[in-house]
Amino acid sequence: MIERNAQDLDCNTDTTQVEAALYLFPVPLSDTSSLADVLPSGNSRLLKGIKHFIVENVRSARRFLKKADPSIDINTLSFAVLDEHTSPEDVAPMLAPLSEGHPIGVISEAGCPAVADPGADAVAVAQRKGFKVVPLVGPSSILMALMASGFNGQSFAFSGYLPIDSGKRSSKLREMEQRIRRERQTQIFIETPYRNNRLIEELSHTLPGNLLLCVASDITGTRQNISTRYISQWAKGGYDYSKTPTIFLLFS
Numbered sequence: 077m078i079e080r081n082a083q084d085l086d087c088n089t090d091t092t093q094v095e096a097a098l099y100l101f102p103v104p105l106s107d108t109s110s111l112a113d114v115l116p117s118g119n120s121r122l123l124k125g126i127k128h129f130i131v132e133n134v135r136s137a138r139r140f141l142k143k144a145d146p147s148i149d150i151n152t153l154s155f156a157v158l159d160e161h162t163s164p165e166d167v168a169p170m171l172a173p174l175s176e177g178h179p180i181g182v183i184s185e186a187g188c189p190a191v192a193d194p195g196a197d198a199v200a201v202a203q204r205k206g207f208k209v210v211p212l213v214g215p216s217s218i219l220m221a222l223m224a225s226g227f228n229g230q231s232f233a234f235s236g237y238l239p240i241d242s243g244k245r246s247s248k249l250r251e252m253e254q255r256i257r258r259e260r261q262t263q264i265f266i267e268t269p270y271r272n273n274r275l276i277e278e279l280s281h282t283l284p285g286n287l288l289l290c291v292a293s294d295i296t297g298t299r300q301n302i303s304t305r306y307i308s309q310w311a312k313g314g315y316d317y318s319k320t321p322t323i324f325l326l327f328s
Contacts, residue, residue: 094125094179098171098202100195101181102188102214103140105321106297111143114215114296120144122212126181128173130156130198137183158182158194167197174207186321188216192236192266218264221292221323224302225262228327232262238275249282256287256328263326272317275324280311283326290325293317 099122104114111120123144131137134155141148156170173180182189182198188211189195202209218234233255239245252263267275272293279289285308292302299320 096177096179097208097210099181100189100211101183105186105215105217105295108298109296116213119212126179128154129181130158130170131183132159132185136185168201215296217295217323220295225290225325226304227262227325228260234264238265265324269319269321272322276310280307283307288327293320293322
């Protein structure tokens with residue numbers, strides 16, 4: 077879906093000139109993060125020269141753009157929505173401005189676009205069509221959690237959400253444990269925030285107590301907490317990560 081304003085989108089009073097390419101703009105991981113603390117100033121300068129955006133959510137993208145630079149006139153921009161409900165055949169038309177020589181920015185709801193994010197579909201089309209793709213510097217919850225975990229950073233796997241089905245979920249956890257034991261590979265995954273506490277409890281009942289679990293919560297936010305303990309220690313409770321974006325890592 078493409079949202080366009082009533083004004084002429086080709087009218088650009090900003091003198092910033094940006095090369096035609098697909099720019100991947102990271103956004104803060106937490107609403108309480110200061111942009112100055114987590115994003116280079118160069119990202120904001122680039123944003124001023126872009127009029128076309130592919131976004132996961134229009135409201136959060138508009139909020140991010142205004143926070144990045146209050147001088148940006150949101151009403152002169154066009155937004156194409158690329159989320160989990162977008163049909164594959166609708167992605168290529170979103171890149172039409174690139175064919176006309178205009179840069180496009182990709183904005184996720186949090187963190188780096190195209191990493192565990194629907195924006196990857198736009199990047200795939202851009203690569204197939206030979207368009208230039210420019211990843212920009214910014215926070216990645218996956219990498220920042222790995223950095224702070226104390227686990228193997230040379231071999232790791234991100235599995236996204238665990239299966240909902242209990243049987244498949246248990247099987248996946250056993251597979252992760254085997255890869256940790258056999259390959260010394262860090263296993264990384266996420267859960268819907270309101271289920272975080274339940275997941276830790278489940279891991280405590282399912283996995284051996286001598287495995288290590290790192291819980292990285294509200295990364296870069298005011299409530300940031302990154303703790304690595306043995307499963308046996310987590311089993312004793314004393315935590316509350318309910319409704320807070322969190323990354324989970326396993327190792328031994």
